[in-house]
Amino acid sequence: MQELIERHRQDAAEGKLAYESCRACDHHQAFVRGFCSRCGSEDLEWKTAAGGGRVAAHSVLHRAPTPDYREKVPYAIALVDLDEGMRVMGHAGLDLKPGERVSLSFAPHGERSLLRFDRSSREE
Numbered sequence: 001m002q003e004l005i006e007r008h009r010q011d012a013a014e015g016k017l018a019y020e021s022c023r024a025c026d027h028h029q030a031f032v033r034g035f036c037s038r039c040g041s042e043d044l045e046w047k048t049a050a051g052g053g054r055v056a057a058h059s060v061l062h063r064a065p066t067p068d069y070r071e072k073v074p075y076a077i078a079l080v081d082l083d084e085g086m087r088v089m090g091h092a093g094l095d096l097k098p099g100e101r102v103s104l105s106f107a108p109h110g111e112r113s114l115l116r117f118d119r120s121s122r123e124e
């Protein structure tokens with residue numbers, strides 16, 4: 001399990017959002033679990049998300065949750081439904097609206113790499 005989490009971090013550092021895909025029921029999950037959250041199978045495949053999705057919810061934050069976010073205020077958080085079917089949360093452009101197409105990038109934040117969504121240049 002620790003090995004999987006490490007691999008997920010490493011992929012994020014390289015700008016890739018990895019996810020688990022279940023060979024038994026074709027369920028996709030963004031969180032590394034080592035088993036399928038739908039059917040319980042451990043027959044999972046490691047895949048990389050293409051990065052496209054649609055905004056499900058969007059919220060602008062004016063207060064930082066921790067001091068290291070203070071310089072980012074105001075910033076936006078979005079829930080995004082990726083084309084692969086998973087819902088993930090990430091930082092986002094301030095003016096996005098639910099339903100808009102977005103594309104994924106990664107923004108460095110200290111030692112970590114944060115998901116970031118911005119309006120997609122191509123509308124589908």
Ligand SMILES: [Zn+2]
Pocket residue numbers: 022023024025026027036037038039040041
């Ligand atoms: Zn499954």
